[in-house]
Each structure stands twice: as C-alpha cells, then as structure tokens.
Amino acid sequence: MASIQVAITFITYHHESDSGVCVATNYDYYMSMDVSPYAGQWVAICDEKVVAYSPSFKDAYRMAKDKCGRSKPFIAMVPTSDTMIL
Amino acid sequence: MVLNFKYKEVANPDGAKKKRPMVPITLSNGDVSFETLALLDSGADSTAISMEMAEVLGLDLSGKREKSYGIGGTVDSITSRVNISIQKGHEHYTMTVDAKVIMKDDIQLPPLLGRAGFFDEFEITFNDHKKKITLKKLDVVNRRFNKEDD
Numbered sequence: 506m507a508s509i510q511v512a513i514t515f516i517t518y519h520h521e522s523d524s525g526v527c528v529a530t531n532y533d534y535y536m537s538m539d540v541s542p543y544a545g546q547w548v549a550i551c552d553e554k555v556v557a558y559s560p561s562f563k564d565a566y567r568m569a570k571d572k573c574g575r576s577k578p579f580i581a582m583v584p585t586s587d588t589m590i591l
Numbered sequence: 592m593v594l595n596f597k598y599k600e601v602a603n604p605d606g607a608k609k610k611r612p613m614v615p616i617t618l619s620n621g622d623v624s625f626e627t628l629a630l631l632d633s634g635a636d637s638t639a640i641s642m643e644m645a646e647v648l649g650l651d652l653s654g655k656r657e658k659s660y661g662i663g664g665t666v667d668s669i670t671s672r673v674n675i676s677i678q679k680g681h682e683h684y685t686m687t688v689d690a691k692v693i694m695k696d697d698i699q700l701p702p703l704l705g706r707a708g709f710f711d712e713f714e715i716t717f718n719d720h721k722k723k724i725t726l727k728k729l730d731v732v733n734r735r736f737n738k739e740d741d
Contacts, residue, residue: 531626532615541602547699562643562699566625577617581628582701584611586603 531579543583550579594679598722599628612717612724617676618702620648624674628701631715631724635705638675638690644702645671645692652692659691667694675709677726684728686712 534553549557549569557568562580569578598610613628618640625647639659645652650671659668668691676685688708693700704710716725 532628535628536597536599539602540599544601544603560699562641563647566647569625577624577626579615579626581613582699584601584609586605586607586609589611 535579535581540583545583545585547580547582549573550581551576592682592728594677594682594726594728596679596724596726598719598724600722610719610722613701614677614704614724614726616702616704617674617678618644618648619674619676620650623648629704630701631710631717632703632705633710633715635703637705637707638673638688638709639668639693639700639703639705640673640690641698641700641702642692642694642696643699645673645690648673650690650692652694656694657691659693666698668692669694675704682728684712 530553531550534550535548538555540548543555543558546558546560547562547565548555549565551569551573556572556578557565559565559568562582565580566578569580594614596614598612600608600610602608612631614631615626616629617624617626619625627644642652650673652669652671654669654671656667656669658665660666670689671692672687673690674685674687676683678684686708690702690708712729714727714729716727718724
C-alpha cells in the first residue's frame, strides 16, 4: 500500500510540472550541468535537455517554446567572467 | 517554511569561477510563463526585469516612464505588475509585485529581485562561504511585529 502511495505521489508531482506548477527539475539539471560553453548567452532547458541558446532572451524563448510543447521552459542567463556591479 | 538554494559556480576559460546568489523563479502573466534564474539584489529598491522579458510576458507597458539609476547610469523604466513564484520541494510561494521594466531593448539581464515586494516577504540569508542561500517566508504577524520593533 505504501509503495502504491509513493508511486501516486511521484506521478502527481511530475504531472504538476506539465500543468503549470514550477517543479525544479530543469533547474536541477541546470545546476548539475557544465554551462561554461554558453557563457554570455541565455540557455533554454526543457525536460532536462538544452533545447536552445542565444544572446537574446526573446530568441531563446521563441526557440524553446517551439521545442517544449506544453512544458514550461527554463531559461537562464549564463554569466561571463565580467565583473557585475549593479 | 524555508527554501534553500545553492550558488551555481561557472568556470570561465581563464579557470576563474564566478558564483552569484541566484534563485529559480517562475515569472507569469496570464497564460504566459517561464522559469528563470533571478539575482537576489539587496541593493535594489525594487524588482526589475528587462524589456524583452516584459514583452514576452505581455506586461502592461502603458504606464508613465520614470528614471531608475544604477552604477551604469540612468535608464528609463516603467512600473508593471508581474507574478513571481518561487518553489523548492513542496514549499511554494506566489506573489504579485511591482517590477521596474528597464526600457532598453539592447540590455540582457536576469530578473533582479529587490527589496520592495520580495525581500520584505522573506528573511534572506546569504552564506557565501557555504555557497548557500536561505529564504524564510515571513508571515503577516511577524512582519507587523518587526515593524513595531522599529
């Protein structure tokens, strides 16, 4: 019974990702990957895959939307070695 | 009631590593939403996003142009409302905040989470040594209590 409950919880958790609730899967993937090849660019991740990258957020978003389907894209700017002072 | 995040270290070609206090958020407006990494900026009076992000989200940009300034000089900005969600595990918070949209089409910057509307919702701890950020949501009672302490 407990294993069935765990399975249901697991399925629900992933279903929520598709229906709009932010689940950290793509974020976790980003945190684990070597992003240095994308320095200075926006990198878009869907379903734990890099689907687009561009120096323009808007372009990265458009490409990601085409490839992500119903999944919500994760799009992050990869920092360069330049020092940031705001 | 606590959200913990790690700093992401990025190795540069010269071997140096950069790490910044960034947290995953979902920005949304109506049916449009995406996840991104936002910079926790304790020096910013308010939250700010780029014009490109505002246009993708379809934010209302009909408001009055104002001046916002930083170390790079002064830029035009328009205040607009945006939904921000932040989640880790089963902890999930959504808020609608006034964000300054930076009205320059050639600027690429991550969302900046500033004090009004974001920092005043959390007790935030930066631990650069452990490369860890902790956000503890403040409830209404705590915020009122702290205010009365001032």
